Amino acid sequence: MPKMVRRAGSDALTRRAGHESAADRSGSSRDHHIGALFEAVLTRGPLSRRDAARITGLSAASVTKLVRPMIEHGYLVENTREAGVPGRPQIPLQVDAARHYAIGIKLMDGEIVGVVADLHGEVQSSHRMRYPDTSPTGVADAIEAMTATLLERSPVERERLLGIGIGLGGHINGAAGVVVESPFMDWHNVPLQDVIAQRMQLPVVIENDVNTLALAEQWFGAGSAFNSFALVTIGAGVGCALVLDGKLWRGVSGAAGEFGHMIVDSNGPVCHCGKRGCLEAVVSDSAIAAAMSHSAGRKISKVSQVVAEAHAGDEDAQRAFTQAGVALGRAIAALLNLLNPPLLILSGEGIAASDLFIDALHAELKHDSFSSTAADCRVIVRPLPDEVWARGAAATMLRHGVMHSLSRLTDQVSA
Amino acid sequence: MPKMVRRAGSDALTRRAGHESAADRSGSSRDHHIGALFEAVLTRGPLSRRDAARITGLSAASVTKLVRPMIEHGYLVENTREAGVPGRPQIPLQVDAARHYAIGIKLMDGEIVGVVADLHGEVQSSHRMRYPDTSPTGVADAIEAMTATLLERSPVERERLLGIGIGLGGHINGAAGVVVESPFMDWHNVPLQDVIAQRMQLPVVIENDVNTLALAEQWFGAGSAFNSFALVTIGAGVGCALVLDGKLWRGVSGAAGEFGHMIVDSNGPVCHCGKRGCLEAVVSDSAIAAAMSHSAGRKISKVSQVVAEAHAGDEDAQRAFTQAGVALGRAIAALLNLLNPPLLILSGEGIAASDLFIDALHAELKHDSFSSTAADCRVIVRPLPDEVWARGAAATMLRHGVMHSLSRLTDQVSA
DNA sequence: CCGGTTATTTCACAACGTCAACCAATACTT
DNA sequence: AAGTATTGGTTGACGTTGTGAAATAACCGG
Structure with missing residues (x-):
């Protein structure tokens, strides 16, 4: 009987959890190169084949070969060449947006x-x-x-x-x-x-x-120049997404990026999730309105009103934003300390009022960050038009x- | 003059920040396959060529070809074959540890x-x-x-x-x-x-x-079965390391994994870093001793004593650990919510007393976690012998x- | 028109993984 | 004991893919 045991696991060889083993990697390396090439041309403006080769690390010969079908199928178009320096002029390649x-x-x-x-x-x-x-x-x-x-x-x-x-x-x-x-x-x-x-x-x-x-952001925005970045949005809620090593990080079950319910103030206001002092319970639109209602002693239901009063010089309104900035800075510091990304993009509807809290945010960020994590991270504030x-x-x-x-x-x- | 502008950037083509472009990827795909093969044999015990092929996704033919030089150079050895089922017996391959x-x-x-x-x-x-x-x-x-x-x-x-x-x-x-x-x-x-x-x-x-x-852990421990995991250590301080998609995540400047100074209790004790309520100021060895000193009203300088008294039934001692467990659970929940990893390994000297706080930790973890992030994450407690x-x-x-x-x-x- | 210069293309070639056929070694059957 | 079934490992021709070197193309300046 023990004889039969030996091969027991052989047919049940499971791949590493959450791992696409080389077997189900449908695309060979060629696909990868085509994708990289396309991305390079898309995100780095019009590009000659030579420059595309330099960026992707491929040889010029390979780029020529890979680009041909992409042009034939209409993905890329050749722009009119434009001379001006000695030598054969480059042929700018562009993605055919239409x-x-x-x-x-x-x-x-x-x-x-x-x-x-x-x-x-x-x-x-x-x-x-x-x-x-x-x-x-x-x-x-x-x-x-x-x-x-x-x-x-x-x-x-x-x-x-x-x-x-x-x-x-x-x-x-x-x-x-x-x-x-x-x-x-x-x-x-x-x-x-x-x-x-x-x-x-x-x-x-x-x-x-x-x-x-x-x-x-990775294809069309600031993220195109970085291989990794974190994106934090503020508005009705607080959101976060992570691009690590060029790939969107989703986690095992796709739940990665939950950031709004990090607890930043253990005796802060009660959050709609039931916990006390979640980031979202301090910095979301409604939280800011609530904070001002409380300190000013009158009912204020819309952030826009808080923004207006803060700009008009109302101290309660300004304090509401400052507190939110501190909380946000604290949470973002935790994020930067943990992942040490080179770029952080701040966005969301709430960012429109960033002038009211960005200083407090940066101060807290600097204060809470470990070693050079904050200094090594470029922070970009990106207003978010509605349809974005x-x-x-x-x-x-x-x-x-x-x-x-x-x-x-x-x-x-x-x- | 505008003519000259065109090629201005051509020679200053910078690679994506923090990115090893395909050009400096010294190894071709073969190197990658050899590495994967070696790792498979190392971490998944003795393995026949056929099973190694299944795990790595390579063809059996390729495994044969790749394994040959590895044996010739002494990295792998063939174990004695062992039969028991019909068919040619497998030849177990093993890493030559010596x-x-x-x-x-x-x-x-x-x-x-x-x-x-x-x-x-x-x-x-x-x-x-x-x-x-x-x-x-x-x-x-x-x-x-x-x-x-x-x-x-x-x-x-x-x-x-x-x-x-x-x-x-x-x-x-x-x-x-x-x-x-x-x-x-x-x-x-x-x-x-x-x-x-x-x-x-x-x-x-x-x-x-x-x-x-x-x-x-990734080569010799629990991490070998997972493609991504987080490791948190508790002891004199609190540490954290992240393995994401098979790779140790270091961040832009190598500072990633700073976890001990996440603020978990805004009016907690002052941390040696100057901030108030850092995780480390609540759960490190000295913090636990200090917490008990405070609540019991007598000077206790070593954790070991707190552990002993907690085991003996002292409520102050037990509470010191429970509080640490809650703080740790809160911080780890933030980690799991952000990254949604499939595995968390808890280690460090402080984990020896895990029985005193693991329940509080798990309760808080469950409470603070978003959606299924805690449920989707297996938690392993790993005692840490000193020389590890x-x-x-x-x-x-x-x-x-x-x-x-x-x-x-x-x-x-x-x- | 002639070099000089740089971009792109061509082409033979090498590296690598795979398929399919084949060989090897065992158990089971008669 | 020989034949058959079954599984593992090996071989070699082959296709794919990227590359280096040489060739070609397209511009400059004279």
Whole structure:
């Protein structure tokens, strides 16, 4: 009997937990290089083949070979060459922005914002609408109407439409296409990706809204110059996304980036999550309004009013923001100390009033940071126009779709 | 004039900040495969070629080809085959543990611990000594003496000695070999790696001590089954290391993993760093002793005494530990919420008394965690025998050395 | 038009992993 | 004892992919 034991585990060889072993790495190294090349041309402006080679580390010969099919398939276009120095002039390569579009949708409580964006992240049209029914089918209805309106306003051939990207708050498992937990919608394990894809007959990707912002930032924003960065958003809530080593970090179950419920003040106000002194309970819009209501002794319900009074010189209002800045600085210091990223992007609706708390934030950040973590991290404040959330969702779809179709490129095309 | 502008940036093409572009990726994909193969055989016990192929995702043919030079150079050995089922029996492959050794040294305030470890992480000999002079040359003297003693007690041919790994607390830039900040030693930007390498005429790697533990855990411990994990140590201080996607995460400047000074209680005790309510000011050995001193109203200077009294039923002592458990749970919840890792390893000297606080820790962890982050994370408590720190340092050197020499393997050897 | 200079392309080649066929070593069957 | 089934390991031709060196292209300045 013991004889039979020996090979017991042989057929149950499990891959490392959470690891895509080399076997399921569908793309060979070529796909990786094509992707890198595309990203280089996209994010670093028009680029000659030679410069693209320098950036990606490939040889010039390889770049020539890889670029050919990308041009034939219309992903890249050659710009007109422009001389001016001795030697053969470079041929600037550019991404053909009009080649692919995606719809991006930001899902909120009773409202959705949608955009059509091209491959440069430029918004072609945008629309905003309310919807009554927050059930999955209600959302599907809304998305269908939204899509129709968007495509009407900015006609895009179906062929050029890569799909729909959807961003929403909560715990989203983007890889599985499932909304694991959505507090606003009160959803649990809703396979939203399939629901919408079936209805719209288009590719769909879903992702946590802050993650979509991070992906957009990586392709079209400040993140393109850095390999890793953290993104923190402030507004109705507090969000965080991490790009580590060029990849969006999702964690085992896609829940990474939860930042708003870090406890920053153990006897602070009670948070809606039930705990006391969460970051979100101190710095969110409603928290700031509540803080001022409390100290000023009168009811104030909107942040905008606090902002106005702070700018007008009201000390209670200013203090409300300062306290929020300190709390935020403390939490961000914890983040920087833990991960030591080279870049932090501050965004979200709440950042519009950054002048009221950024000094307090920086002071606290400096005070709480260990060694050089704060000094080594560049901090960028990025105002967030309203539709940018939706653009982020579009970017997510664009990346997914383009990378997918690029990897299916062959060069035996010129027939 | 505008004509000249065009190529301005061409020669100053900078690679992405903090990014090793494909160009300086010295190893081709083959090196990567060899490394993966070696790791698979090392961490997953004796393995047949076929099973190794399944784990790494390579074809059986490739494994045969890659394994050959590894055997010829003595990195792997074939075990005696053992039958029992129909079919040709597997030939178990094993890492030849006796092929390579490394010295590992854990540097503390006035004391160093050193070990000799083989490729399986088995400690061959260990030694502990005090040293008076904490200047770099003083440390070099101590390391020289330590090395002599260790090699005397466990004779290892110079050929088989890969080098010396050194672990110490503080902000260490392992890639550069520089101690950026060491509070205990009061060092700033000391190029310790070079200093010791010159003196000992051996390869030397230095790394933050918690990071060395993480690397050891990844090769020889629980981390081998996971692709990502967090390691938290408790003892004289609180440390943290992160392995993300198979790689030790160091951050831009090597300072990542600072965890002890996260503020968990804004009106907690003052920390030695000057802030109030740092995690370390609540859960470190001295903090626990201080907490009990305070509540019991008598001077207690050693944790061991608090442990004894807690076990004897003293409520003050028990409360001191419970409070520490809550604080730790809160901080770890922040960590899990942010990164959502599949595994957390709790270690450090302080973990010996884990029975006194682990329940409080888990309760707080569950309470503070968002969505499924705590449920999705396996928590392992790992007692830390004293020399394990030094073993970690040895592991760091082993990994570095072996991976380096493996990548230089060719298969045209059988001459 | 002639070098001089730099960008791009061509092409033979080398490195590497894989497929499919083949060989090896065992258990089981008759 | 010989044959069959079964599984592991090896071999060699082959396709893919990236590269170096040489060739070619496209501009300058004279």
